[in-house]
Amino acid sequence: AQKITQTQPGMFVQEKEAVTLDCTYDTSDQSYGLFWYKQPSSGEMIFLIYQGSYDEQNATEGRYSLNFQKARKSANLVISASQLGDSAMYFCATRPEDTGTASKLTFGTGTRLQVTL
Amino acid sequence: DAGITQSPRHKVTETGTPVTLRCHQTENHRYMYWYRQDPGHGLRLIHYSYGVKDTDKGEVSDGYSVSRSKTEDFLLTLESATSSQTSVYFCAISRDRPTYEQYFGPGTRLTVT
Numbered sequence: 001a002q003k004i005t006q007t008q009p010g011m012f013v014q015e016k017e018a019v020t021l022d023c024t025y026d027t028s029d030q031s032y033g034l035f036w037y038k039q040p041s042s043g044e045m046i047f048l049i050y051q052g053s054y055d056e057q058n059a060t061e062g063r064y065s066l067n068f069q070k071a072r073k074s075a076n077l078v079i080s081a082s083q084l085g086d087s088a089m090y091f092c093a094t095r096p097e098d099t100g101t102a103s104k105l106t107f108g109t110g111t112r113l114q115v116t117l
Numbered sequence: 118d119a120g121i122t123q124s125p126r127h128k129v130t131e132t133g134t135p136v137t138l139r140c141h142q143t144e145n146h147r148y149m150y151w152y153r154q155d156p157g158h159g160l161r162l163i164h165y166s167y168g169v170k171d172t173d174k175g176e177v178s179d180g181y182s183v184s185r186s187k188t189e190d191f192l193l194t195l196e197s198a199t200s201s202q203t204s205v206y207f208c209a210i211s212r213d214r215p216t217y218e219q220y221f222g223p224g225t226r227l228t229v230t
Contacts, residue, residue, distance in 0.1 A: 004159075035218060045160075045207060045221035052215070091159055095217070102148050102167050103211035103219055104175065107159035 002027040004092050004108035011113050013082045020067070021077040021111045023092030029053075031097040034075040035105065036066065039089040048090075051075060052097060079113075087115045120144045121222035123208050129228045136195040138225050140208030142188075148211045149191040150219065151175075151183060153204040160207065166191055198229045 003026040013019035025034065036048040051059045051066045059066040067076040075094075079086055089112050093105040120143035130136050140149060148167055152160040152175075162175030164183040172183050180202060182194045195202055208222040 033216065037221075043205070043224050045209075045224075047218050047220060050216040050218050093160075097217075102150070102165050102173070103217040104150075104162055104165060105160070105219060106176075107161070109157060109159045 002029070002032070002094050002096070002106040004094055004106055006092055006108035006111050008111045009109075011111055012116060013079075013113065014116055015084060016081055018078060018080045019082055019113065021079070021090050021092075021113065023075045023077065023108060025073050025075060025092070025094050027073075027094060027096070029096045033095050033097050033103075034066065034068070035093040035095075036064070036075075036077045037091045037093065037107075038086075039091065039110070040085075041088070045091075049077070082115045084115050084117075087113060089113075121208060121210060121220065123206075123222040123225050125225060126223065127226045129230060130198050131230055132199060133197050136198050136227065136229075138193045138206055138208075138227070140191040140193070140222055142191075142210050144210070145188055146210040146212070147188075149185065150209040150211070151181075151191070151193045152207045152209065152221075153177065153202075154207060154224075155204050163193065163206075195227075198227075200229050203227060203229045 032053045034051040038046045049061045065078045089110045092108045150165040151163040166172045166185040206225045209219040211219045
């Protein structure tokens, strides 16, 4: 079984500053994937970034980067140069990385980020 | 945009009535999923499908059934709706290697009174 823990229910950050959203995971799988999703107030779920457990480099996608520390079982999302449009709920998720099987995601409870002027 | 639509987008129904939610995709993806989202729980997997007529249970499948008679359509049925099934329901598809990331439909807000 897999578990995701997001300990920050809410975060504030000033515009143009960087912010780190915490995510720790628990899995018995040798190989797994880690994901971050954004959910704005409009409700849709938006895929942001992916990290494979065997990837040696931290994933980056534009202003998003994933600070992956395998030994600590953490997969924190870093958003650089925050924008007002970054205000949203952010979900961390994981799945086993067996090829050929369904990508069943386990989600955390989310962190609500508010970007202020 | 992964070409996923859900219908209806909003529904209010009474306890004990059957309800069917539809998910439609246009990109011929093999895997499809149904999740529910509730405050304090994030998203939880209800059922998923790995092909036409091939489905399996997720974490919170009690009270739900699914069917997939065509690649593009994945139906979620609440046989006899209960107030505990008031939730937002998301359909998703997953892409292929290497990341298998999922893309979600816009969601259906279901209220059971």
